[in-house]
Amino acid sequence: MLGDTASNLEMTVRTKTEGAEGEIFLIPAKAFDLIGNLPDGEVEISPGKKNTIMIKAEKIKNKYQTLEPETFPASGMLGDNDKETTIDSNLLLASMKRVSYAIPAQASSPTMSALCLRAAEGMLNFVGLDGHVLAWDRVDYEGDFELLIPKNTVEKLLSIGLSGDVTVKHNKNGAAFITDDYEVYTRIVDGQYFGYEKMFHQMPIHTEVARAEFLEAMIRAKMCTEEKRPARFEISGSEMNISIKDSTTDYNETVLLKKELKEPLTIGFDARLVVETLKAFECGNIKIQMASPKNPMIVEAEDSDFKAIVLPVAIN
CATH class of the missing domain: 3.10.150.10 (DNA Polymerase III, subunit A, domain 2)
Incomplete structure (x- = not known):
């Protein structure tokens, strides 16, 4: 079994390739920059004398100095009783x-x-x-x-x-x-x-929203400001108003909720964190739980056990 092995001392990756056993040699890290920029076509990498390797591709040829294969670090972390x-x-x-x-x-x-x-x-x-x-x-x-x-x-x-x-x-x-x-x-x-x-527990405010609509609204709001300003959520009844205001913009968008809230809530979040969280979900609708402006938002998938927490930020 042939293969290629790369290591940075903390992690080792080894690929497996069917074929006859060949000579073992090391490819220096800087050689991969050249390999990645070679024109399309066949590339030949072969060992030379005195710890060198030769890289050939069409009209290109380059020789690199390398090290003895014995110097390559072994993974050395696992044994027979693992x-x-x-x-x-x-x-x-x-x-x-x-x-x-x-x-x-x-x-x-x-x-x-x-x-x-x-x-x-x-x-x-x-x-x-x-x-x-x-x-x-x-x-x-x-x-x-x-x-x-x-x-x-x-x-x-x-x-x-x-x-x-x-x-x-x-x-x-x-x-x-x-x-x-x-x-x-x-x-x-x-x-x-x-x-x-322990960080996930039932909260008194429950609602549900279309994930794609919520995500698109957050992306638009985030795009309208270059400053690190929190997104303001004003949630009441069947509507969630999202706004971001700074020296250059005053953005507002309303997203409809699928479940009406019995009590209103105003809360702030980092827009980037909300966007990243919503992107991690794949379902059509997401469930949301909240309690107060100082408590986190819990986001849950409608079709799996995937859930997330986003901590709030202070708003004026």
Whole structure:
């Protein structure tokens, strides 16, 4: 089995290719810039003498200095006694994609910069959060484990497009996601994840709205201002008025609700966070729960267990 392997010490990705065993050699990172800019056609990459490689394409030829294959870091995180489980790739990637927007690229806490993958009580939970939003999806699954997967690993799993069943091997230091075509090895974040379940509780104000209409209104409102001003929500009866006002704009749009509210509410949100949250949903209608200007908004899918929280911001 031939293959290509890339590593940044925290994550290792290995592709699998059928064929005869060949010579092992390293391709330096800077060579990929050239490879990515070569004209269409066949590209030949071959090892040379004294730790060099040759790249040829039509009329182009370049030689790179490289290193001994033995210097390439091994994943080194998994052994023979690791725990193992199997997850359908469609379920895994769909849920990872839904919650990934809520995982910050940089965070004050290492656990906050990771996706929580937790199997318990007949469910497989996918959770991402920062200080302002929380996204939680879950699917039926029998098992018992918890892994904190770094955001860059989640993004890599989503980008390479896994298919078929995914075998997940893990121990206290790392995890591997293995299919017929790929092996992705990653470190896992050490620490205890946040008690996300406690953040979701029933609130007195309930309504329902068409997701696409709500999202389009938020995008238009956000487009009309260059300043970081909160969106103002004035909700009453069967209408939700969305407005943003700054030195250059005074935008207002009314979105009709599918369920009438018994009591009015005025509350503010970061428009960007609302847009990102609504984009993560795929259903036609979403359910909304609120309580007061100081309590978060809970958004729930009408056709799955996916739900999210958006914290409010102060408005005048």
